[in-house]
Amino acid sequence: MKRLHVGAPLAVMGVLVACAQLKDLPERSVEYLKERGSKNVTTVGDNAITAVEHGDLGRSATFSMEQEFRLGKSIAANVLTRLGAHALDPEHPVARYLRDVGAVVALAAAERGAPEDRPYPMKGYRFIVVEAAQVNAVGMPGGFVAVTTGALRAARSEDELAAIVAHEIAHVQRGHAMSPVERARQQEHMTSTLLAGTDDVVHVFFSKVVTLGADFVLDKGCGKANELAADAFAAQILEDAGYDPGALSRFLSRLQGRAAEGGFFSRHPPASERLAALGERPRAATASDGEVRRLARFEAQVRELP
Amino acid sequence: MAAKWIVLSVLVAAATVSEVVVVKREGARVMKAPRFFGDACPVDVSPGQNLTVVERRGGWARLASPGNGQCWLHQSAWSDREPGELVGNPATASQRDVELAGRGFTEEEEERYRSDHPDLAPVFGALEDYLARAPETTSSELTAFLAAGRLGGDK
Structure with a gap:
């Protein structure tokens, strides 16, 4: 149940916003995660949960300090x-x-x-x-x-x-408090969708990662x-x-x-x-x-x- | 022989090109030596100010001015990252990562988030209050605080 609590918003968002790419994304996402050493990769939803909770994806590109400030304030x-x-x-x-x-x-x-x-x-x-x-x-x-x-x-x-x-x-x-946010962004299906998406899609992502970040720093550690x-x-x-x-x-x-x-x-x-x-x-x-x-x-x- | 002089000239020119950094935050502590816990230089630097660096040592830079080449500033005063700048192992970054890091998380996005969550208004107000009325401890305040508690280099 604990896994579901954190992963659910990500998995739901994947379903909501990834429709256009959904057909070919699961396999690509699995490969993406496997290349980076993820374990027990099965579905897109699991990918999100696994990566965020276990930190299998390393940092690669970062947010600017202003972006971190905006997110951190929320x-x-x-x-x-x-x-x-x-x-x-x-x-x-x-x-x-x-x-x-x-x-x-x-x-x-x-x-x-x-x-x-x-x-x-x-x-x-x-x-x-x-x-x-x-x-x-x-x-x-x-x-x-x-x-x-x-x-x-x-x-x-x-x-x-x-x-x-x-x-x-x-x-x-x-950067511990930012790592779940950066990992969430690195999910293949999310990045694909976010790049192609409208401002509304970005807005949904922002809201979700605020909740995710607050969960991590306050409850999950x-x-x-x-x-x-x-x-x-x-x-x-x-x-x-x-x-x-x-x-x-x-x-x-x-x-x-x-x-x-x-x-x-x-x-x-x-x-x-x-x-x-x-x-x-x-x-x-x-x-x-x-x-x-x-x-x-x-x-x-x-x-x-x- | 001429080629040697050309090479030497290029090396000398490269060695004397000064690095310029731009101050990114308020309240930066300018020090007489490259360490935070020591004597501060009696000078101020401000956000947006361009500073010429004459020497680098660890995370510190000796400034041409202010301080007439005698003062040091830590990189925490000027370092920043552009959205999408690579950190860690660049080999693991995709172009998508880089492009995505530039999207969202702006002041406009924060405003939109706040308008969606009116229940958070009082707390956002408190945070704004802290940002406006509780700036970081100034250099002189910090010097006094360190001395009174026998902290830093004055244990």
């Missing part, structure tokens, strides 16, 4: 609506504080960037504080990063907050390999920025077992797996001057939360 609107929560005013002290922490992390991530990474977001990152008790944080295409007040309260230090943000920025920069890769990149970013690289491990360790609450934990691999992959990161016996200072300003900000 995905962000969907995600925030589905969280059913109110965004804190951007001038609120906590929103400004999150913006500063996010800026440090984003710069460290950019400096550590790899050639295959997405470029820096067109309008920079936007860190949005969402008033919700659930512990949750979501990184979206276009540089939109939402962090709930529940996550801010669950963190015990600025370093742990930076760790949450670093994990989400890792997803954005590595980016897949185990990408989640573990985001953790590893986050630890590296933290170290580069001067934060405690073990902060993510400490946050996960303390909150493991809360998957039933949903949010941040339910769409990720089990905390035990993530902790094992991150490895031991022992903490110094005494806190550094920086940690003490950061803890003080973090606690002052948390007291400002509504």
Whole structure:
């Protein structure tokens, strides 16, 4: 049933918009996917599901940063609506504080960037504080990063907050959140139809991939390999920025077992797996001057939360 | 002998052709060394500004100006991709991929999507608010934040 949930819009769209090419497309699509190592390829509908869920199609041509921004904004609107929560005013002290922490992390991530990474977001990152008790944080295409007040309260230090943000920025920069969209576009029957199609066809595609993107970042997660890769990149970013690289491990360790609450934990691999992959990161016996200072300003900000 | 001089002249000319990059985003941090966590140059660059690069090091470029050849800008300030630009293994890209990447996902498409989903209007409004009123932390704000938290090169 889970497969049907994500694949259905794609399969339905394939039927709706691919009529003109349907006669010769299934075989071509099968070949297209097989050439790229897809497994269990059977029908056009299955192709869409298989490719999107298992990521068999590699990235080839990309969207521009403006396209990613437009898509990401619509995905962000969907995600925030589905969280059913109110965004804190951007001038609120906590929103400004999150913006500063996010800026440090984003710069460290950019400096550590790899050639295959997405470029820096067109309008920079936007860190949005969402008033919700659930512990949750979501990184979206276009540089939109939402962090709930529940996550801010669950963190015990600025370093742990930076760790949450670093994990989400890792997803954005590595293009994890865009990958299902790019894979959907690469479906042979869709690309054929979209290229020949009217603006209405493109509009249908846009609407579908917004839903697809929101499903991925909010519910399904980016897949185990990408989640573990985001953790590893986050630890590296933290170290580069001067934060405690073990902060993510400490946050996960303390909150493991809360998957039933949903949010941040339910769409990720089990905390035990993530902790094992991150490895031991022992903490110094005494806190550094920086940690003490950061803890003080973090606690002052948390007291400002509504 | 003449041929050698011609070859040498061409090489010298090629080596001295300066690269120009165009700033793509606001709030870019111009640094005194090719790293984000250090001293910032007291100069600003703006979106659309053309900058002449005199040296490349990793993801950083040393600028002819501003800063009189003493300031560095990271590629995150200017890099962008055109729709359909190839990434990863170009051998796996089809012409169709390239052409398709140029379609849709425009501002007009976003407007159309918004008009189709009036229930999302309040949240789109909140996002616009963040875009307009919460620009990225400025270079001077960031310098102060880093120093107060003993971050970056000042642990």
